[in-house]
Amino acid sequence: MKQNQPTNQPTNQPTNQPTNQP
Known part of the structure; x- marks a missing residue:
């Protein structure tokens, strides 16, 4: 049985999170 x-x-992928955005 498959x-x-x-x-x-993906496991716990952020939803377009900016990296250090001013």
């Missing part, structure tokens, strides 16, 4: 595998799903 398990439902995600389609290349």
Whole structure:
């Protein structure tokens, strides 16, 4: 029995977070 595998799903990926934005 095959398990439902995600389609290349990242683990805990931020949603377009700026890096040190003024």
